[in-house]
Amino acid sequence: MSKTDSLQESRQDESTIMRVRDLEVYFDMSRGQSRVVDGIDLDLKRNEILGVVGESGSGKSMLAASLLDAVVDPGVTNGEVTYVEEDGTETDVLGLSKKELKRFRWETVSMVFQGAMSSFNPVTDIRTHFEETLIAHEEDLDEGMERAKEIITDLHLDPERVLDAYPHELSGGMKQRALIALSLVLEPEVLVMDEPTAALDLLMQRSIITLINEIKEKYDLTIVFITHDLPLITGLADRLAVMYAFQLVERGPATEVVRNSAHPYTRALLKSTPNLQTPLEEMRPVEGSAPDPINVPPGCSYHERCPLATSICETEDPDPYDVTDDHEANCHHWEETLEME
Amino acid sequence: MSPTTTKPTATTGKRPWRWSETDMSQQQTGTSQQDGPSANEQEPLLSVNDLKVHFEKESQSIFGETETIKAVDGISFDLTERDVLVLVGESGCGKTTLGKTAVGLQRPTEGTVTYRGQDVWTAKDRLGDIDIPFREIRQSLQIIHQDPGSSLNSHKRVRSILEEPLIQGSEDLDWNQRRARILGMLEHVGMAPAEDYIDRYPHQLSGGEQQRIALVRAFLMNPDVILGDEAISALDVSLRIEMMDLMMDLQEMFDTAFLFISHNLSNARYIAGKTGGRIGVMYLGELVEIGTVDKIINDPEHPYTRALKWATPELDPEDAEEKDEMPIRSIDIPDPEDPPSGCPYHTRCPEAKEVCATEEPSLLETDVDEHRHQVACFRSQDDHAYWDSDPIE
Numbered sequence: 001m002s003k004t005d006s007l008q009e010s011r012q013d014e015s016t017i018m019r020v021r022d023l024e025v026y027f028d029m030s031r032g033q034s035r036v037v038d039g040i041d042l043d044l045k046r047n048e049i050l051g052v053v054g055e056s057g058s059g060k061s062m063l064a065a066s067l068l069d070a071v072v073d074p075g076v077t078n079g080e081v082t083y084v085e086e087d088g089t090e091t092d093v094l095g096l097s098k099k100e101l102k103r104f105r106w107e108t109v110s111m112v113f114q115g116a117m118s119s120f121n122p123v124t125d126i127r128t129h130f131e132e133t134l135i136a137h138e139e140d141l142d143e144g145m146e147r148a149k150e151i152i153t154d155l156h157l158d159p160e161r162v163l164d165a166y167p168h169e170l171s172g173g174m175k176q177r178a179l180i181a182l183s184l185v186l187e188p189e190v191l192v193m194d195e196p197t198a199a200l201d202l203l204m205q206r207s208i209i210t211l212i213n214e215i216k217e218k219y220d221l222t223i224v225f226i227t228h229d230l231p232l233i234t235g236l237a238d239r240l241a242v243m244y245a246f247q248l249v250e251r252g253p254a255t256e257v258v259r260n261s262a263h264p265y266t267r268a269l270l271k272s273t274p275n276l277q278t279p280l281e282e283m284r285p286v287e288g289s290a291p292d293p294i295n296v297p298p299g300c301s302y303h304e305r306c307p308l309a310t311s312i313c314e315t316e317d318p319d320p321y322d323v324t325d326d327h328e329a330n331c332h333h334w335e336e337t338l339e340m341e
Numbered sequence: 342m343s344p345t346t347t348k349p350t351a352t353t354g355k356r357p358w359r360w361s362e363t364d365m366s367q368q369q370t371g372t373s374q375q376d377g378p379s380a381n382e383q384e385p386l387l388s389v390n391d392l393k394v395h396f397e398k399e400s401q402s403i404f405g406e407t408e409t410i411k412a413v414d415g416i417s418f419d420l421t422e423r424d425v426l427v428l429v430g431e432s433g434c435g436k437t438t439l440g441k442t443a444v445g446l447q448r449p450t451e452g453t454v455t456y457r458g459q460d461v462w463t464a465k466d467r468l469g470d471i472d473i474p475f476r477e478i479r480q481s482l483q484i485i486h487q488d489p490g491s492s493l494n495s496h497k498r499v500r501s502i503l504e505e506p507l508i509q510g511s512e513d514l515d516w517n518q519r520r521a522r523i524l525g526m527l528e529h530v531g532m533a534p535a536e537d538y539i540d541r542y543p544h545q546l547s548g549g550e551q552q553r554i555a556l557v558r559a560f561l562m563n564p565d566v567i568l569g570d571e572a573i574s575a576l577d578v579s580l581r582i583e584m585m586d587l588m589m590d591l592q593e594m595f596d597t598a599f600l601f602i603s604h605n606l607s608n609a610r611y612i613a614g615k616t617g618g619r620i621g622v623m624y625l626g627e628l629v630e631i632g633t634v635d636k637i638i639n640d641p642e643h644p645y646t647r648a649l650k651w652a653t654p655e656l657d658p659e660d661a662e663e664k665d666e667m668p669i670r671s672i673d674i675p676d677p678e679d680p681p682s683g684c685p686y687h688t689r690c691p692e693a694k695e696v697c698a699t700e701e702p703s704l705l706e707t708d709v710d711e712h713r714h715q716v717a718c719f720r721s722q723d724d725h726a727y728w729d730s731d732p733i734e
Contacts (some may be wrong), residue, residue, distance in 0.1 A: 027348060049488040055577045055579050055580075057576045059713070072570070074347075154670075156672050156673075157507060160352055171673065171674070173672070173673065174673065183516075201431040201432050201604050202431075202605060202606065202649060202652040202653060203431055203649060203652040203669070203672075204431070204649065204672065205652065205654075206652035206653075206654070206667075207652070207669075207672040209654075210667055228577045228578055228579070229578050229654070230578065230656070231578075231607075231654035231655055231656045231661075232654045233654075234654070234655065234656060234657065234661055235654065235655060235658055235660075235661025236661075237628060237658075254658040255657075255658045255659060258656060258657055258658055259657070269579055270656060272578070272579045272580075272582050272583075273578050273579065273582075273607075274578070274581055274582060274605070274607035274608050274611045275607050275609070275653070275654070275655060276606065276607055276610055276638055276650065276653050276655070277655060277656060277657070277660065278656065280610075280611060280614045280615055283582050283611065284582060285579070285582045285583035285586070286579050289498075289547075289549075305615045
């Protein structure tokens with residue numbers, strides 16, 4: 001299915017599968033309160049691929065973790081994370097008991113986090129990882145393993161070889177695909193992936209991206225794909241959300257966000273990203289550096305680095321402005337931004 | 342000739358740290374090279390000839406057999422003064438081993454590495470007539486690691502980290518001169534006010550600042566060649582341009598040749614494009630295509646180079662959508678312990694024919710781009726038996 005089709009479909013089917021409101025995550029530190037997610041609202045639409053882009057330290061991994069109420073202690077998660085079933089039944093994710101959460105995390109919303117290498121137990125073969133997961137969730141083992149083999153095959157791996165292998169016997173790319181298969185074995189609705197291709201070679205990254213797209217279609221998944229590598233997901237994502245300094249600063253259809261960026265940070269990020277098309281003279285680094293979570297500038301958190309900043313930006317934190325009906329930017333000067341070179 | 346006086350300072354006021362290469366080569370090579378700068382242009386600075394690096398790996402079997410991994414298997418290239426070559430390829434293709442061998446950190450199994458005509462390992466082993474002592478070669482070939490910051494000694498202040506190369510170097514600088522030069526370099530790489538940085542310890546610097554210090558230290562050794570091994574791939578995408586700009590700025594300032602290793606074609610394009618350098622594509626220990634950015638990025642010939650280009654993400658979503666199907670038959674790289682027969686790429690190549698499984702193409706010069714392009718694929722030879730061969734499977 002082409003992107004335009006899927007976009008139209010997601011417009012027709014406006015059903016939200018996850019709703020996030022006023023989400024904040026903070027850590028109390030001796031230096032002060034470190035607010036690593038600072039008031040995020042987000043609607044994840046059923047069967048979309050949402051790309052969340054941000055630099056290291058922008059809070060994107062914390063956003064990913066909070067979708068599963070998986071922020072590590074002593075982090076505190078506040079706000080609303082709601083999972084909505086197709087019939088409209090709602091689940092308050094942050095209010096789930098420990099036992100409920102355990103089921104929810106694999107069977108409803110599953111995750112592939114950074115560093116597949118450490119996600120597997122090195123002294124256990126891959127088959128046991130699958131079996132233990134199925135048993136822990138009281139699934140039929142034979143049926144479950146059949147499903148596992150099918151998913152593994154979908155990911156261009158030989159099931160018998162992979163299942164019999166120990167983690168160290170697989171290459172990085174194979175391990176990462178085995179982990180994706182494991183995350184899907186309990187047939188979740190939503191898959192949250194945090195840098196699932198980091199540390200892999202280009203060819204493997206690209207192959208995994210292609211496979212994720214195929215798998216998403218086959219298993220009717222909704223995917224949140226989190227990365228610092230913008231071009232990696234522009235072709236995959238239906239919508240993009242750009243994160244800067246612990247907040248979302250722009251979101252919209254991928255093509256819109258890339259071609260008509262309405263936040264100066266998104267523009268700067270695009271210009272600073274090495275790629276094969278942009279003329280070399282046009283590539284330049286983002287000026288300045290990202291703020292410390294303990295000491296975020298008042299007003300718009302980007303104003304100190306922004307070429308368009310005026311006095312309003314120093315005092316007033318911008319709410320989202322509508323650029324089009326499905327594209328919004330948290331920038332007082334979004335109209336000027338659209339005119340930027 | 343004392344090796345400690347081989348690098349006199351040129352008197353270019355603006356760039357007090359720039360040494361004249363011409364003076365240097367005349368002093369160094371003495372009798373072997375009389376005509377100075379013009380001949381110097383032609384003679385390779387660093388030359389790698391039919392290089393092979395094989396590792397023995399103990400097998401798990403009770404018979405204690407060993408298996409040979411051919412990390413580098415017959416690679417040749419030259420670097421001239423200020424030349425830039427970026428080696429790209431997947432993990433395990435041997436690019437790091439090739440880089441390390443080229444700068445004299447790894448002994449080749451076969452083949453030679455020569456620096457200004459001096460065989461590096463002959464010098465190291467002190468065999469026969471040695472024109473350039475190994476100590477000097479070592480200093481001329483420097484390496485910047487994958488995570489440059491972590492290579493800094495955490496117990497030393499910035500000042501003493503950067504003083505080391507100056508003390509070891511050729512010039513007789515006193516304390517004040519060294520301090521002035523360090524301050525100048527810090528300012529130059531954007532660490533201002535430099536007085537604030539000079540007495541800090543590495544842990545008091547940001548990751549980017551640590552990298553700058555590691556870069557400055559490598560360049561202050563005044564090397565002729567710097568090997569940058571994935572020196573920026575650990576960085577966020579948005580910080581890479583800045584770091585590459587800094588490296589190229591220092592490269593120009595110090596007149597250094599650059600051997601850069603990356604798995605990322607976008608970074609390779611940026612560096613080779615900005616410096617007029619070349620990109621070399623490696624696959625399973627062999628160089629399969631080498632050429633300028635124009636050729637490698639815009640019009641690649643080897644099916645593997647094309648696959649790498651396909652794999653490189655595009656910024657514009659619609660361009661990305663238009664990409665063809667995966668141009669590889671298998672996602673996973675073959676086992677390097679048991680490499681395919683014939684062309685090493687034939688097991689993944691969508692264009693492979695039967696002849697590719699039995700015969701290995703050699704790296705041949707093509708007539709494009711003033712012969713700066715070489716490719717190892719039968720498809721680049723119009724009259725090859727490939728064209729009449731049957732498709733695989």
